[in-house]
Amino acid sequence: MYTEISAVEMVEVSPRDGLQNEKRAISTAYKLELINRALESGARRIEVTSFVNPKAVPQMADADEVCAGLPERDDVTYIGLVMNQRGADRAIATGRIDQLGAVAVSTDGLGIANQGQTSEESVEVAKSLIRSAQAAGLTGQATIAASFGCPFDGEVAVDRVVEMAAQIAAANPVEIALADTIGVGNPAHVASLVSKVKAAIGELPVRVHFHNTRGTGLANVWAAILAGATTVDASIGGLGGCPFAPGAAGNVATEDVVYMLERAGISTGLDLDKLIEMNRWLGGVMEKDLPAMVGKAGGFPQPDAKQNDERNVA
Template sequence: MLKNRRVEMVEVGPRDGLQNESTIVSTVDKAELIRRAIAYGVRRIEVTSFVNPRRVPQLADAEELVTMLPERGDVTYIGLVLNRRGAERALATGRIDELGAVCVTSDSFGIRNQGQTSDESLAAAMEIVALAKQAGRGGQITIATAFGCPFEGEVAIDRVVDMAKRAADAMPREIALADTIGVGAPAQVADMVGRVREAIGNLPVRVHFHNTRGTGLANVWAAVNAGAATVDASLGGLGGCPFAPGAAGNVPTEDVVYLLERCGVSTGLALPQVVEAAAWLTEAMDRPLPAMVSKAPGFPMDFRPFGDQAPKA
């Protein structure tokens, strides 16, 4: 029974939402996106990635953006990093609260994405968590291509469970399962979340879905039913991976909020403000965005997912 349950949401639009865009988004607009996310209730935000700017030019302004983050003791700013160098850059800013480390299930994707084999990426992720803890910050590990690889195809669930068990030895904040190319299906998601939860004990499971084949929202629902504690989403449904051919956008923040809140699962986000922010983002990007709820009339007219009060900005 999910009614009255609460699920944490992480806004990944500033990083995963923008990293695959061909037109460079201004640092000022990125900072405004983060400010609006805080206003609609998000308290964990993946703000940028500290990666090689030649490979991901959209995020070349990581250090500059971080200086523009609002001073908020109640908001966790996450910086995605792939190696020790990236971790050191993120920690040196003094403003990143949590390092997001990534390991991958396949050698083919790992070498293209971060120049590491699968096992090397896991070792690097565990080292990043250790560095974060030494600096008094948080660290989490995401297992990318958990539901399928664009180069090697199907990924055995036993492989994912084994990686999760090994990753848990680093004692990260959580372990995330990422459907990098949007191939997951609800039954597969439920099985994997359940088995990973069993394997990693008390550590929370976070999920990250792309809506490439239209199964994103169904996968969110399957994951939450299977016990996932945290869901990633991107305002407007922006997103994609530069190193995964055909990977389309993330599940949209507004669509996930509508789904969960209408089913009695609290997200802590105010849908009217999310929709307002999506309208702003549509103008900023100068094109229609994939999300559905922000294009549709409000329903029911008095529906306020956050209750009677909007979140304090």
Template sequence: MDIEIVEVGPRDGLQNEARIVATADKLALIDRLIACGARRIEAASFVNPRRVPQMADADDVAAALPDRPDITFIGLVLNARGAERALAHPRIGQLGAVCVATDRFAIANQGQTSDESVAVAADIIAAARAAGRSGQATIAASFGCPYEGEVAEDRVVAIAERLASAGPVEIALADTIGVAVPAAVARLVRRVRAAIAPLPVRVHLHNTRGTGIANVWAAIEAGAQTIDTALGGLGGCPFARGAAGNVATEDVIYMLDRSGIATGLDLERLIDAGRWLAGLMDKDLPGMMGRAGPFPARAI
């Protein structure tokens, strides 16, 4: 079995950090991720810099991305203006649209209702396709909302069906605030897979309550083909209370490597890159492999 990894560290990993990371350091992070074997990388989000200051240099990052036809650089966009900015950069090969499963979070995150966010996401996918790029969509708050609490599975499935008609390459289910548990992840992945087949399902999972790695495994067993991860376990949403870090790339790769599941990423290089990132951020990162190290241990 092979599982695809989307590395979201340069965007989701950094977006909630108060310490502004220099453009050159973001590009250095991307270079290190490529050296680790990452082939789909969420490079930046083209959003209002007043709302997400960490992404104020998105155009500079996109303009300086390496010329690597073998790598898909993803630009996250929330509206037509963001899509226009992203599409101006030829090395952004894929637009990542985001819609939200609940009204209150959609209004806080994007200034529109849930239904309006779905319509905008479909338009972004269409714009990407018209420009000769690809588009994908993420359903935020698929497993729970910071404002409305529980989210009905039927609502998420219905949104996925609407998005599928726009022609994305995949649809992602996001546990934006890290409330999901494995049983819920497996059940919703199976339901959405059945509803949108043959489109693949991707998952975006946060480790806020310590269930992230277990949720990754449950998603894979339920048929998810692609997993979002962030180097070091950095991440969070500025508009969702308590949305702590993503599942750490190196932790997920350790689990998958030891389980005989190929990803194409090099664990030891990821651990080294995570330690470099910790130094850059001047703090310990949530990921466990940077502390524990690989097993079996390297020869001394």
């Protein structure tokens, strides 16, 4: 058992990042059931939707309706992703969002494709959105997209990401996240970048967001936690992807991350059996098998008591 780290916070992102790139239209009712099932599994931070142009991301066109149907919970943080002030104003107006999630992008190529902003412009917008959240009595956080590599501009300098994190920290977000938007990260790179960002932003927590596109997602989660990350984004079933980043397939799966951490003695607050049930339900909704490995294999096998008794008699 690994006992140096006792607990890690999980953020369930399936209602937003998990669904946004899916071609099959998912009803508001199913999205709300997905959120309710996440709550039943123990999730206490959930990225419920994004307030973006529905022409750009049709799956998120019902953001206001989703928010209207959210259960009233004092023990849950509902996160709304926003790219600009218009999105922030919409999220705040729902009266149901607790935290705004802003996005800064490490490169001009993805920044312009994703939100029509250069990298430097996206940093300034993210800082402004965090302050808008604070002014409205909410909290704000920021994710640095393409922290480990960009589909348009290629390699991303570590120093650039560290510099961005330091700039964003000046707006006093609750945390800064490093996102491997296209799943190119490796554990050595992850450990180095998380450590350097932590040193640059002081007491602010580091959250991480990994895609399992090339099979390194779980290893990257582990490396990030050992380097000091305290919060991990994950999506039930391993669904996910960015519509504006070619090849950005598959978030790390919530059930896979939870299995790995809980077996290592690190608490996540989530119920693995309920997550596996949730995987099977969501696979039925999506009409396909989901990529999560634990969703297929199940948790740690439990001995059959009857068989053990028979062995003991023999």
